[in-house]
Amino acid sequence: MKNIGIISQVRMGSTRLPGKVLLPAAGIPLLTHHVRRLRQSRLPIILATTTEPVDDVLAAYAHEHNLPCYRGSETDVLSRYYEAALQVGLDAVVRVTSDCPLIDGELVGAAAERFMAEQNPLVYRSNSIVRSFPRGLDFEIFSFQMLQEAYEQATSPYEREHVTPYLKTNPAALPRVIFRDEIYAEGDFSQFRITLDTPEDYAVIQALIEQHQAADLPCADLIRLLLAQPELMALNAHIEQKAG
Numbered sequence: 672m673k674n675i676g677i678i679s680q681v682r683m684g685s686t687r688l689p690g691k692v693l694l695p696a697a698g699i700p701l702l703t704h705h706v707r708r709l710r711q712s713r714l715p716i717i718l719a720t721t722t723e724p725v726d727d728v729l730a731a732y733a734h735e736h737n738l739p740c741y742r743g744s745e746t747d748v749l750s751r752y753y754e755a756a757l758q759v760g761l762d763a764v765v766r767v768t769s770d771c772p773l774i775d776g777e778l779v780g781a782a783a784e785r786f787m788a789e790q791n792p793l794v795y796r797s798n799s800i801v802r803s804f805p806r807g808l809d810f811e812i813f814s815f816q817m818l819q820e821a822y823e824q825a826t827s828p829y830e831r832e833h834v835t836p837y838l839k840t841n842p843a844a845l846p847r848v849i850f851r852d853e854i855y856a857e858g859d860f861s862q863f864r865i866t867l868d869t870p871e872d873y874a875v876i877q878a879l880i881e882q883h884q885a886a887d888l889p890c891a892d893l894i895r896l897l898l899a900q901p902e903l904m905a906l907n908a909h910i911e912q913k914a915g
Contacts, residue, residue: 711776807865
């Protein structure tokens with residue numbers, strides 16, 4: 672394996688907060704914060720959006736920001752990832768979602784280095800196999816070989832929509848996949864939510880960025896900030912995460 676890149680799935684449709692990725696914080700879209708932080712990984716970034724007309728604006732965004740963009744199925748996100756990776760010639764994929772504007776690119780880059788050093792296409796690496804980081808810093812890393820197997824073998828709508836359940840739960844893959852779960856935060860901070868899915872999430876993230884310069888903070892400093900803001904973090908503590 673030689674080529675690894677980040678594929679971030681992004682779309683304007685959202686049942687709880689439509690158009691969320693282009694909402695502003697500190698004068699720029701949250702998607703720009705997401706991309707800027709991912710650039711700290713020093714890996715190529717590909718946006719994977721849909722062919723729906725509502726997502727034309729995201730294709731235009733990618734062009735404006737000189738980002739490769741692949742447009743595929745809205746519901747079969749697994750096929751969207753596979754086709755995007757195939758289009759740009761990736762041997763390995765870092766999967767992230769664009770509703771994580773405060774994701775830590777340096778953390779992603781370090782994990783990608785360890786993944787590539789192993790040169791084992793059956794390894795699955797993530798920082799959420801055992802959750803210790805705040806929700807919103809999640810990433811997954813896997814080989815194109817395993818992505819292709821999932822693309823060819825996964826059949827359930829849930830497996831197709833959420834990309835990696837085949838690798839993590841399907842009996843055909845489980846005996847062979849090697850899980851690497853040593854990527855932990857220094858403590859359990861999984862109660863914090865800095866992902867973007869509801870108006871409450873937006874209020875929290877906007878305040879973190881505009882009032883506390885969270886967009887400039889590395890992971891450890893970001894966690895210290897969350898610990899220091901209990902009233903702010905209580906605003907979205909009741910939100911139930913969607914499955915997947």
